[in-house]
Amino acid sequence: MSVKAFECLPVLETSQLLADLRPQTKIESIESSGSELYLGTYDGLMLVYNIEQKHNPDGRTSCSARKERERYLSTRKPIKCMKAASASERLLVMSNNCIYLVSMSSLEPIGTPLSGVSTICANENPTEIDDPFSIQICVATKKKIEVYTVNESKFALVTDVATSEPVCSLGFDGYFICVALMTKYKIFNYKTKIVQELFEIPTVNFVPIVRRIQQGEFLLTASEGLGMFVTTEGSSNRAPIQWMVHSNHESAPSGVISTAFFHPYVLALCGNFIVVHSILDQQQKQSEHFVGGIALGNFDGRLYACSSNAVFCLYPVAFEKQVQALLADKKVDEALDLVHNTNYSGYTSEQFGKLSQRFKQQAAFAYFATKEFQRAQEMFIESAVDVREVISLFPNLMPEASTFVRSIPPLHEIADVDQLYQKDEDAKQQARLCMRQLLEQLRDPTASHINHQFELDTALVKLYAESNKDSLAAFILAGDVQCDIKDCLQWLERLECFNAVALLHKQSKNSELALEFWARLAREELHDDSFQGLQFFAECLASTKDLDLIWKHAAFVLQMDEEAGAKIFTCRIKDQSYIPLDVDEVVELLQKFPKALVQYLEYLVLEEKNQDEKFHSRLAVIYLESLLQMQKNGSSLEEIYRYRKKFQRFLQESNLYRVQTVLSKIKGMGLDQETATLYGKLGDHDKALTILVHRLKDYSAAEEYCEANTRGKSKSSSADLFHSLLNCYLDPSLDQERKEELVQPALDLINRKAKMFNVPKVLELLPKDLTVSEVESFLCGALRSSMHQFRMKKVESSLAKGETIQKRHSLFKLQKETIFLQDCNYCYVCKKPFQDGSFARYPNNVITHVTCAKQNDVCPVTGRIFRSSEMSSSTS
Secondary structure, eight states, X not given: OOOOOEEEEEEEOHHHHHHHSOTTOOEEEEEEETTEEEEEETTSEEEEEEEEEEEOTTSOEEEEEEEEEXXXXXXXXXXXXXXXXXXGTEEEEEEXXXXXXXXXXXXXXXXXXXXXXXXXXXXXXXXXXXXXXXXXXXXEOSXXXXXXXXXXXXXXXXXXXXXXXXXXEEEEXXXXXXXXXXXXXXEEETTTTEEEEEEEXXXXXXXXXXXXXXXXXXXXXXXXXXXXXXXXXXXXXXXXEEOEEEETTEEEEOOEEEEEEETTEEEEEETTEEEEXXXXXXXXXXXXXXXXXXXXXXXXXXXXXXXXSOEEEEEEOOHHHHHHHHHHTTOHHHHHHXXXXXXXXXXXXXXXXXXXXXXXXXXXXXXXHTTOHHHHHHHHHHTTOOHHHHHTTSXXXXXXXXXXXXOSSOSOOOOOHHHHHTTOHHHHHHHHHHHHHHHHHHOOTTOSOOTTHHHHHHHHHHHHHHHOHHHHHHHHHTSOOOOOHHHHHHHHHHTTXXXXXXXXXXXXXXXXXXXXXXXXXXTTSSOOTTOOOHHHHHHHHHHOSOHHHHHHHHHHHHHHOHHHHHHHHHSOOOOTTSOOOOHHHHHHHGGGOHHXXXXXXXXXXXXXXXXXXXXXXXXXXXXHHHHHHHHHTTOOHHHHHHHHHHHHHHHHHOOOSOHHHHHHHHTTTTOHHHHHHHHHHHTOHHHHHXXXXXXXXXXXXXXXXXXXXXXTSOHHHHHHHHHHHHHHHTOTTSOHHHHHHHHHHHHHHHHHSGGGSOHHHHHHHSOTXXXXXXXXXXXXXXXXXXXXXXXXXXXXXXXXXXHHHHHHHHHHHHHHSOOOOOTTOBOTTTOOBOXXXXXXXXXXXXXXXXXXXXXXXXXXXXXXXXXXXXXXXXBO
């Protein structure tokens, strides 16, 4: 059996009943209300016993019965059924096909009985009853079922429904009546009169039984030893029960005599057994030997079973004992079903929540023990188990500094995974994987608080070290790892996770040891596949605040890779907490590493905008020397072209290098474009333009040169430079062929830039044989520019005249007003008298010395700001 759900306790044994009954008299029916037990006998005797339940010191429960009263019905016929109406203190007694309304206290019949009744049932979900002391019943007559409301003294007919056959058994819920006829089951809705046929009933050796399970659901006995669950809609939402008696390792079908329901169990009298099934999985959970059983029922939470000469109580085993028993038998799913579906009467919601959580934790460890790792992981999360309980299953995963002690009482009996799985290495590996996944799930980076992070992080570091070094490095780099540093370092070194060792040293603020390990990895003195290489080492050096460590390791990195070494200095964090490196010392160190030196100087000059002339000059010279070396080494033209463009851009943009020095070094190298730029920096534009026009014959470059060197300068200076370019084009000393060649560039220049030229000077320079059409565009542009200038001058003159008139008008208004200044007047600012008759007056009549009037539009006393139209301050 799965679990012992009930204890079968004697209430009235044969010896006691023999003293209360006449010889040959047998029990026919049973009912209970509160602590009172009602028995109906074969000869019409009604007996009432008071039942007392006792909890003994040994934890067992016992029942005792004391007879209170008895009375015979007048018919002296067998009492087939009794139903208690506790609220009205009435008992419905069925005997001789009649239903009697009997007082519970005196057992005397009240009112007129109902006759012609074959069976009866009460509505446990009554409808349309206003009187709290009334109950609703359904009775079966010959071919009819009738619904009555029963109060303290009478039966009131509500409705009746005709049936095609005699009724064998009834179940009543709300408006629905489930009926077992002679050949089939049906459900009647007595309000809507709708009838649903269910299934047929065997006609030979079969007892049809209808039992209401819960609201809207009935249990019906069916053929082949089945118990069918049926809803009031006529459907079935559960698998059927197979009523087989399993005892002493044997199974045999047996007919059902009586049934009862006690959530979540269905109990049935089957032959000489009481069998218990669960409605959660429809499996048999318990069987009790019970000879001669005739009735079984749940009477307001009390379960009684009786034979013809004895009564027993089926006392439910405590919910927690049932769960513990299932867990002990490794029936974890059944235990959890019971936890999820039990009625927690006797507990507060908080108490049951704690108890349920503990059972789930125990279930999680039970799954773990049976190698159901996915289920175990899910249950560990759901039950919010203390993660240290799980970590402690794995030898050496707990931090050495942890003071954790396992729960008392214990949640499991597992010493550790080595003892649990012994030589099953595959199970051990799966267990460690389960452990790692559980820790990863609990280690939510978005959570504001992580429980037991010290133990969790330590275990996770150790598990990553065993199986996934890349994940280990990523985990530590993510930051906020609160592990046992000493314990983890020893573990990592033993497993040769040297990169992780360095990362942990860095996190614990021991940069020196961290960099030492990375340096050894970079030198290949140590090996770790998760080490990210020299670039990563350089980045770590760049981020350290200790300058001594930078100088200690920088030379080594530069020897290995100059580009990576340069990043130590170019990628350094710019923060007030970081002491800046001495630039001269860095340049001195990089003297032996030309590529790194260029990279660092470019960083200083181009990115940091360093204004020191020596670095600009040094970079220019290095560019020049590198270009010369490239030419000597026979580098490709494309590569040389790209490098020259970078050099030209630097020469043009920087104004801090020593031009003469660079110019002296560049001569004779054939770098005409660069030479022209240098002459331009010296202000010798004629030489620069001569190179561009006559050596390079790059006329667009010459024009761009003029535009670049006139940007931001006055119009006259710009015009002079463009005139110089025109003079270069139309130089009379050139041979005739060259003159003719340069006429067109000269015409293009003056036509595009007409406004930059003085027309008379241009006409003097142009060859005399040019036609008007060739210079038409220039002349039109020059004329438009001249007319525009003329008109603008006229506008400016008119505006100036208007402003003069306004000023004169303001002066007239001021001079028109009379201001009296007496000896007693004094300056509002310095509080001193006026000596020489000069003063300043503001629009709000504040008078000050001229020297005290600092701002004409702001009153020095009130701070008021005056608009131009308000200003009437004057000096006299």
